[in-house]
Amino acid sequence: MPRRRLIYVPFWATYVFLYTPIVVLVVMSFNAGKSPYVFEGVSLKWYGELAGDDTVLHGLVNTLIVAAGSTVLSTVLGTLLAVGMARHSRSRLLDALGLLPAVLPDLVLAIGLLVFYAAVKMTLGLHSVILAHTVFGLAFVAAVVRTRLVHADTSLEEASRDLGASPLTTFVRITLPTLAPGIAAGALLAFTLSLDEFVIAFFTAAPTEPTLPIVIYSMVRFGVTPEINALATILLAVSFTVIIVAQRMTRLTESLS
Amino acid sequence: MTTEHDIAPPGAAARPTTGRAPRRPRALGGAAARLAFLGPGIGYLIVLLIVPLALIVGYTVFRRGRFGGVVYEATTENFTRLFDPLYFDIVVSSVRTATLTTLIALLIGYPTAYVIAGLPRKWKTIALVAIVLPFWTNFLIRVYAWVILLSGPGLVNETLTGAGLIDEPLQLLYNQGTIVTGLLYSYLPLMVLPLYAAIERLDPQLREASANLGARPVRTFWSVTLPLTLPGVLTGCVFVFVPCLGNFVIPEILGGGRSIMVGNLIRDQFLKARDWPFGSTLALAVIAVLVLLLFVQAWAARINGGAEDRRA
Numbered sequence: 204m205p206r207r208r209l210i211y212v213p214f215w216a217t218y219v220f221l222y223t224p225i226v227v228l229v230v231m232s233f234n235a236g237k238s239p240y241v242f243e244g245v246s247l248k249w250y251g252e253l254a255g256d257d258t259v260l261h262g263l264v265n266t267l268i269v270a271a272g273s274t275v276l277s278t279v280l281g282t283l284l285a286v287g288m289a290r291h292s293r294s295r296l297l298d299a300l301g302l303l304p305a306v307l308p309d310l311v312l313a314i315g316l317l318v319f320y321a322a323v324k325m326t327l328g329l330h331s332v333i334l335a336h337t338v339f340g341l342a343f344v345a346a347v348v349r350t351r352l353v354h355a356d357t358s359l360e361e362a363s364r365d366l367g368a369s370p371l372t373t374f375v376r377i378t379l380p381t382l383a384p385g386i387a388a389g390a391l392l393a394f395t396l397s398l399d400e401f402v403i404a405f406f407t408a409a410p411t412e413p414t415l416p417i418v419i420y421s422m423v424r425f426g427v428t429p430e431i432n433a434l435a436t437i438l439l440a441v442s443f444t445v446i447i448v449a450q451r452m453t454r455l456t457e458s459l460s
Numbered sequence: 461m462t463t464e465h466d467i468a469p470p471g472a473a474a475r476p477t478t479g480r481a482p483r484r485p486r487a488l489g490g491a492a493a494r495l496a497f498l499g500p501g502i503g504y505l506i507v508l509l510i511v512p513l514a515l516i517v518g519y520t521v522f523r524r525g526r527f528g529g530v531v532y533e534a535t536t537e538n539f540t541r542l543f544d545p546l547y548f549d550i551v552v553s554s555v556r557t558a559t560l561t562t563l564i565a566l567l568i569g570y571p572t573a574y575v576i577a578g579l580p581r582k583w584k585t586i587a588l589v590a591i592v593l594p595f596w597t598n599f600l601i602r603v604y605a606w607v608i609l610l611s612g613p614g615l616v617n618e619t620l621t622g623a624g625l626i627d628e629p630l631q632l633l634y635n636q637g638t639i640v641t642g643l644l645y646s647y648l649p650l651m652v653l654p655l656y657a658a659i660e661r662l663d664p665q666l667r668e669a670s671a672n673l674g675a676r677p678v679r680t681f682w683s684v685t686l687p688l689t690l691p692g693v694l695t696g697c698v699f700v701f702v703p704c705l706g707n708f709v710i711p712e713i714l715g716g717g718r719s720i721m722v723g724n725l726i727r728d729q730f731l732k733a734r735d736w737p738f739g740s741t742l743a744l745a746v747i748a749v750l751v752l753l754l755f756v757q758a759w760a761a762r763i764n765g766g767a768e769d770r771r772a
Contacts, residue, residue: 213571220568220645221594224605227615231608240470260703284501291494300505308706310723311743314511314730316742321529322515338508356582370493399598401709406730418602423604423713432608437599442596450589 210273225439232432234386262418264353268329269404269414270397273336277393280337282386286378288345289352293387307360312338313406320407327409336397342387343396351385391449465543493743529606530736536739546723547725551745557636560642561643566693568644574656577662588656595649603642604712610638634716642710650699653684659685694757701753706746722746 232250238245252258288297304312316335320327359381363373379386401416408414413421422431522532532655543549594602595659604678609615610632630636662685670680686693708723715721722742729739 210571210575212570216650217568217572218590221591221648223615223647224602224609225594225597227609228601228605275469280504282502283497285461287494287718291497297498297502300502300510304505304509306702306754308702308746310706311516311747312509312512312707312727314726314739314743315516316508317579317730318515318519319508319512334508338505341504345501370496395596398598401600402660404587419598419600419604420709422609423600431601431604435598435604439602441598443593446589446593 204311206281227431227436229439231429232358232436234429234432242447247384249429250437252430253319253433253437256430258418259415262413262415263327265396265408265412266415269332269336270394272329272333273340273397274390274394275338275346277340278386278390280340281389281393282348282382283346284341285348285352286374286382300340301345305346306373309400309402313403316403317406331406331409332414333402335403336393336400340393340397343392344386347389347392348382348385351382355381366415395445474658516740516743520744522737524735529734538738539644541738542741542745547742549720550720550725551742554705555749557639557643557721558701561640561647561704562639562651562697562700564644564649566697569651569655569696570649570693571767573652573659576652576656577659588653591649591652599646600709600713603710604641605645606638606645606714607633633714636715639711639721642714643707646710647700647703650703650711651696652697654692654699655689656692658689658695658717662688694760699751702750705749716763744762 230242233245233247234242235246235248282342284301289300303424314336316331316338320331325331358374363377364370368376399416400414401420404414405417408417419431419434422428422434490723505697519530521534521536522534523533525531526571541596564731572591579587583723608627611617614632616632617626620626621629666684666688667680670684671677681761705721706723706726707721707728722745726742726746727737729742733739
């Protein structure tokens with residue numbers, strides 16, 4: 204029996220390892236004192252400081268613009284590509300091209316795009332980040348939509364074609380509605396990935412228009428302040444809520460269908 | 461919405477009325493439809509992925525300009541510099557750090573995934589979501605949390621002095637071990653998930669058969685469980701190794717700028733030294749290591765697949 208118990212040691216160690224830093228961050232965000240290490244009583248003052256921090260708010264607005272822009276582009280391009288790959292191509296090379304942005308280290312993509320923007324003499328700004336995030340965003344949307352396409356029944360599309368509908372009509376009236384849940388999931392994934400993306404944004408954003416992760420990076424680098432803890436706690440709360448809601452929604456749609 | 465096709469068993473739609481493969485049915489239109497669907501995505505990836513990668517590869521044979529930029533004059537000096545011990549040692553030690561992190565992740569991740577796979581259904585979902593949750597929070601903040609934890613007056617030192625194990629706070633930050641901890645913390649979920657998927661798929665009857673034939677649990681693990689979950693092990697290792705190798709944020713925040721990795725070197729060539737040709741050469745070295753790794757993975761997966769065929 205003690206032998207069987209032994210395997211629970213790394214299991215629990217994993218969860219302690221994953222959650223201790225998060226708990227400390229959250230607790231310290233309510234610290235009344237100035238030290239990020241020693242707890243001196245409960246207060247919300249760091250949340251107040253954060254609310255008045257224009258740099259953080261500016262970064263947040265930029266991040267939302269970038270995420271929204273790249274999600275729209277990724278969803279359109281990724282969905283078309285997924286349908287094209289599943290229905291109009293047998294190329295293994297194309298499959299590899301579609302996977303490449305997901306397996307390439309972000310740093311390599313980041314410097315590649317920096318070099319490319321310089322070569323075509325494009326000025327950096329939010330648009331350059333949107334274009335950059337679309338590279339991996341469309342790959343993830345395509346991957347998610349494709350898994351749905353592979354399982355999808357093709358006979359409806361064939362029926363539509365046999366009854367004389369044009370490819371465009373078939374796509375809009377049959378394929379798209381069937382794929383809607385996959386497209387939504389892909390778009391959500393692209394949006395979340397863009398919100399949190401740092402390395403590529405760091406290389407392709409203009410210094411005057413940083414995204415929120417870039418703002419966090421400079422905060423973390425130049426001094427430790429409890430304001431970061433407050434920001435971390437808010438971001439944690441948002442991510443956790445989104446994930447739990449998404450989880451509930453998938454379960455709901457599963458039970459409905 | 462329930463149509464007759466939803467009820468039909470999988471594969472029924474591909475009944476040999478037409479003799480087509482079920483996965484890739486006939487194209488829904490001619491070349492025009494092909495172009496309309498594939499054109500935009502492929503075009504986008506060619507312009508913003510293939511061309512940039514080609515530029516990086518191309519720049520490796522050119523000289524840097526005096527004020528940054530590139531002089532189009534062929535040279536091999538970037539590669540000579542790459543093998544200069546000053547830089548090559550950093551590449552080697554980065555590979556070592558990434559390998560060490562991957563091994564530790566495997567050692568912790570495997571038993572964790574194994575336990576999760578054996579949990580009752582409800583707890584399984586909760587355990588899996590709990591593995592992924594930290595992954596969806598900001599990466600920089602997760603790294604920063606370790607600065608708070610490991611600093612002189614931080615929680616770890618407090619606990620150790622409180623327990624009477626040490627008298628003075630330890631210098632836990634800014635060394636190789638801190639970097640490995642940060643990398644492990646950031647990418648451990650990427651190891652657990654593919655391992656879980658592989659272990660979950662495993663037929664419990666195989667383990668029972670092994671036990672019934674007299675094998676002890678350890679023997680069953682080495683001869684049955686581990687070989688059959690090897691593809692998951694390999695996937696997990698690649699998922700962890702790749703982001704570790706190119707990382708520059710964790711070495712900077714947790715390494716204190718003293719112990720740098722190849723990612724920091726690349727970043728500095730592009731943003732500080734403005735030596736793009738040499739930065740591109742370092743990036744190419746990283747790509748080369750990763751391509752090698754993917755070949756090893758494909759090779760190991762094929763050998764393993766062959767073993768499975770023989771067993772069947």
